[in-house]
Amino acid sequence: MRELWEFTKLIRSKNAGPFELTFDIMFKDADCFHHVMKGGKLTRELIAHLYKTQVDQVRFFVMERLLAVKISIPRPVFSGDLLDTDVYGGQFHGPLVRLPVDLA
Amino acid sequence: MSEKIKALAATGNLSTGFQEESLVRAVQQGADFVGCDAGTTDSGPYYLGSGNPRGPREGTKRNLRIMIREALRAGIPVIVGSAGHAGGRPHLEWTIEIINELARENGWHFRLAAIDSEITKEDLLGAFRRGEVTPLYPAPDLNEGTIQQAERFVAMMGIEPIQEALRAGAQVVVAGRCSDVAIYAALPVLDGIPRHVAYHAGKILECGAASVVQRLYPDCMAAELHQGGFTVEPPNPALRCTPQSVAAHTLYENADPYHIVESGGTLDTTAAQYEAVNDRAVRVSGSRFVASENYTVRIEGAALAGYRSIVVAGIRDPLLLRQIDKFLSSLRAVVSRKIEESLKISSDAYTLNFRVYGWDGSLGPLEPISQVEGHEVGLIIDVVAPSQSMVADILPLVWHTGLHHPIPEYEGLISNFAFPFSPPGIDVGPVYRFCANHLWQLKDPCGPFRMRIENL
Numbered sequence: 418m419r420e421l422w423e424f425t426k427l428i429r430s431k432n433a434g435p436f437e438l439t440f441d442i443m444f445k446d447a448d449c450f451h452h453v454m455k456g457g458k459l460t461r462e463l464i465a466h467l468y469k470t471q472v473d474q475v476r477f478f479v480m481e482r483l484l485a486v487k488i489s490i491p492r493p494v495f496s497g498d499l500l501d502t503d504v505y506g507g508q509f510h511g512p513l514v515r516l517p518v519d520l521a
Numbered sequence: 522m523s524e525k526i527k528a529l530a531a532t533g534n535l536s537t538g539f540q541e542e543s544l545v546r547a548v549q550q551g552a553d554f555v556g557c558d559a560g561t562t563d564s565g566p567y568y569l570g571s572g573n574p575r576g577p578r579e580g581t582k583r584n585l586r587i588m589i590r591e592a593l594r595a596g597i598p599v600i601v602g603s604a605g606h607a608g609g610r611p612h613l614e615w616t617i618e619i620i621n622e623l624a625r626e627n628g629w630h631f632r633l634a635a636i637d638s639e640i641t642k643e644d645l646l647g648a649f650r651r652g653e654v655t656p657l658y659p660a661p662d663l664n665e666g667t668i669q670q671a672e673r674f675v676a677m678m679g680i681e682p683i684q685e686a687l688r689a690g691a692q693v694v695v696a697g698r699c700s701d702v703a704i705y706a707a708l709p710v711l712d713g714i715p716r717h718v719a720y721h722a723g724k725i726l727e728c729g730a731a732s733v734v735q736r737l738y739p740d741c742m743a744a745e746l747h748q749g750g751f752t753v754e755p756p757n758p759a760l761r762c763t764p765q766s767v768a769a770h771t772l773y774e775n776a777d778p779y780h781i782v783e784s785g786g787t788l789d790t791t792a793a794q795y796e797a798v799n800d801r802a803v804r805v806s807g808s809r810f811v812a813s814e815n816y817t818v819r820i821e822g823a824a825l826a827g828y829r830s831i832v833v834a835g836i837r838d839p840l841l842l843r844q845i846d847k848f849l850s851s852l853r854a855v856v857s858r859k860i861e862e863s864l865k866i867s868s869d870a871y872t873l874n875f876r877v878y879g880w881d882g883s884l885g886p887l888e889p890i891s892q893v894e895g896h897e898v899g900l901i902i903d904v905v906a907p908s909q910s911m912v913a914d915i916l917p918l919v920w921h922t923g924l925h926h927p928i929p930e931y932e933g934l935i936s937n938f939a940f941p942f943s944p945p946g947i948d949v950g951p952v953y954r955f956c957a958n959h960l961w962q963l964k965d966p967c968g969p970f971r972m973r974i975e976n977l
Contacts, residue, residue, distance in 0.1 A: 433776035435562050435955045436659050441772050468887060478778050483768055489776035491659040493887060497565025498954050499826055499872045499905050502885040504565040512889050 421459070421516040424449035430510035433489060435496035438506045440464075440488040440513065450484040456518045464488050467512050523712040527552045528705050528722060529756070530742045531588050533729035535559035535601060536581050540757055543741040547756035548591040552743065553712075555588050556704040558727050559616065560603025562821060562955070563774075570672045570823030570953025574605035574615045582619050586627070589620070589693060593629060599693045600683060600704050607821075608675050608698025610639040616695050617975075624977040631693055633975045634686035638697030640674045640969050645820070645961075653962045654820065660958035667824065671956050674822040679784030681966035683707035689974060697970075698821065701727035702783055705744075714746045717810035720788040722751040724781055725770055725805070732770035733760040750806030752798055764795035767803045784819075784966065786812040815962050818969070822957035827872070828909040829949035832902040832920045834938035840930045841937055842893045848937075849875045852926045856919045864914050871906035871915055900938065905952060916946050 422428060427443040442459070444450035453459055461475040468475075470490050478487040494501045503509060529552035532539040536559065548555065559581075568575055585601075592599045605612025617635050624630070646668055648654050656663065668674075675698035684707050686694040696704070705723035710716055722744045725732050730740040733755050740760060744753045753762055771790055772778045781788040787810070794807040841848060853875070857868040879898030881888035902919055906912045924938050938945075963969070 431774055432563055433774055434958070435566070436657070436958050437776045439772075439774070439776050441769075443769060467889065476776065480778060483765065483772075485769065485772065487772055487778045494885070495659075495661065495955055496562070497567065497952075499952070500874055500885065501565075502876065502881075502883055505563055508883045509887070511883065512887075 418517045419519050420514070421453065421518050422514045424453050424518065428510050428514055430506055430508065432492075432496055432506040436492055438490050438492050438509055440510055442486040442513070444484040447484060450481070453518045454479065458516060458518045459486065463516075464490065468509075469493065523714070524747070526709040526712055526714055526746045528709065528726060528744050528746060529555045530705065530726040530729050531555055531557040531584065532739045532741060533558065533727070533731055534561070534739075535584055536575060536577060536606070537739040538580060538584050539729065539740050540738070541587055543757040544587055545591055547741055547743050548595050548597070550756070552595070552597060554598045554600060554708050555592050556600045556602070556726065557584070557588065558602050558701045558704055560606045560608050560612070560698065564606070566823040566953040566955045568612070569607035569609055569675065569821060570825060571951065572609055572611035572673065574612050578619065581616070582623065585619060586623050589623060589629065590627070592692070593631060598687060598691065598708065600696070600707065601694065602696045602699030602701065602704035604695050604697055608638050608696070609673050610637055610697070613637055613695060613697045620693060620695065621975075621977065629977065631977055632689075632691050633977055634689060634691035634694045635973045635975070636678065636682045636686060636694070636696045637971045637973070638675045638678055638699065638969070640676050640820070642668055642671070642674070644969065645674055648961055654959050655962070657819075657958045657960060661954070661956050663822070663957050663959055667956055671822045671824040672953065674820055674957065676961060676969050677784070677819040677821065678970050679703050679818065679966055680707040680710055682970040682972065684711045685967055686972055687711060689972070691974065700783055702781070702788075709746050715748060715810070716786070717788065717808045718746050718748070718751055720781070720783060720810055721790060721793065721805060721808040722746050722753070724788065725753050725767060728770065728773065730755055730757070730760055731773065732767050733762050734766045736760070750804060752802055752804045754798075754802035761801035762803045764797055764803050767805060768793070768795045785816050786810050816966050817960040817962050820957045820959045820961050822955065823953040824956040826952050826954040827905040827907050828912050829903065829905045829952045830909075830912045830916045830946050831904070831949060832916065832940070832945045833942070833947070834900045834902070834920070834940050834945065835897055836900055836937060837897045837939060838937065839896070841928055842898060844928060845877060845880060845893055845898065848926065848928060849877070852923050855926065856922050859918055859922060860915055863918070866911065866915065871904060871911065873915075873919060874903040876901040876903055909948065909950070912948075920945055
């Protein structure tokens with residue numbers, strides 16, 4: 418079973434302002450992009466589940482021209498608030514990196 | 522109207538710097554202005570709340586010295602946005618003071634514009650009562666009470682106040698809180714470059730050399746803007762842009778990859794084309810600018826959230842590690858009772874957070890792994906309360922109780938925490954929270970921004 422990072426050249430998370438988080442996944446090439454997207458594991462539902470939010474709160478952009486996927490969600494805790502764990506939002510992508518993505 | 526405008530971004534953040542030779546070369550090759558972003562909300566609410574600049578002062582001064590020196594030599598303007606990191610009045614004045622110092626030390630004479638973007642609570646309350654303030658999503662609850670209690674508010678200016686400063690003949694423009702894009706779009710739009718070109722170029726330029734294939738170190742970025750598009754090319758020959766690296770940069774830090782909302786309208790890059798001019802330069806065209814019906818500026822605010830102290834401790838016992846979550850919830854129950862009994866402070870008056878590095882430190886409740894998998898963890902006991910003296914009462918009670926808190930496998934007194942320091946506690950001081958993510962509808966784009974001219 419191969420994992421998401423094996424198909425990508427970048428997986429990152431970052432604040433999009435203090436109130437939203439955004440994830441960028443850039444694929445190595447068109448084959449990698451199509452393989453992962455056809456696998457059907459990388460979805461809004463998965464993001465909603467991993468980040469404990471509602472599916473309709475997940476903005477999911479598939480950018481075939483850029484061989485990239487961009488996902489944005491409201492921050493569970495606003496940046497720098499008392500219970501925040503990651504002021505820049507730079508490590509929230511962790512659970513995505515080893516996502517099993519192959520067709521079952 | 523100009524045929525073309527050459528915009529130069531000194532670097533992505535004024536405090537981080539650039540290669541001096543890159544900037545000198547780019548100005549000599551004919552830049553029409555030098556821009557630099559000095560701020561962001563990325564580092565959290567502290568800077569806006571406290572009024573402290575992020576610094577470092579010497580690094581900021583070095584970068585301003587090179588930028589202003591080269592710009593004066595070439596007779597072109599310098600535009601700095603979001604001064605001092607948060608763009609409040611103290612941040613602006615800190616930057617102006619550095620520039621005054623540079624002018625004195627170097628015998629420079631020029632016209633300086635300082636644009637203040639701090640808004641008073643009275644002005645904001647007035648706007649709020651007139652219904653001109655609306656929340657973005659998601660946003661903290663903003664009401665008359667939270668406005669009164671906040672430390673500081675700034676409004677994020679668009680291109681218009683910067684254009685006013687340029688029209689007033691300023692050679693160095695220092696803006697308080699400012700849209701990153703506006704730093705680079707103000708002068709080109711004033712000179713007749715279409716907004717869709719200027720705003721898209723601004724979006725690429727605002728992070729300096731971040732849109733290259735591999736950014737080896739912080740550095741400059743240049744763009745040549747025409748009526749039909751722009752060409753972006755790093756002045757440093759060791760760096761290069763490709764269509765993919767430039768297109769990918771429009772993703773960075775934006776929630777929506779195709780729509781960048783600015784004061785006065787939205788840049789739509791859906792149909793943008795990115796073509797290689799050579800192996801280092803990329804031509805960009807085809808974006809659109811959709812003007813908005815109303816002119817709005819974003820409001821940022823920070824409020825005092827309390828005072829923090831922390832304790833750092835290591836935990837190495839395998840039996841304790843395998844039940845760390847149960848141990849900490851049981852500890853929380855015991856200490857909150859003790860604090861209530863001995864200090865008469867109820868648990869809703871303070872915030873106690875256990876941050877377990879090696880388990881959930883980075884993700885908190887979002888951590889999907891339910892067990893500690895390593896051989897040790899680092900624990901941060903984090904207490905925030907309304908006063909530093911209240912924290913000083915609470916924190917020792919927490920760490921000392923935790924030090925000896927039992928686990929079922931052991932009899933007798935145990936010591937659970939490896940403290941690296943004596944005393945174990947560290948006072949962090951005041952902490953702030955963002956208290957606004959709102960739009961303010963303006964009749965005049967320059968309305969809340971006050972410009973001051975100094976002839977140095």
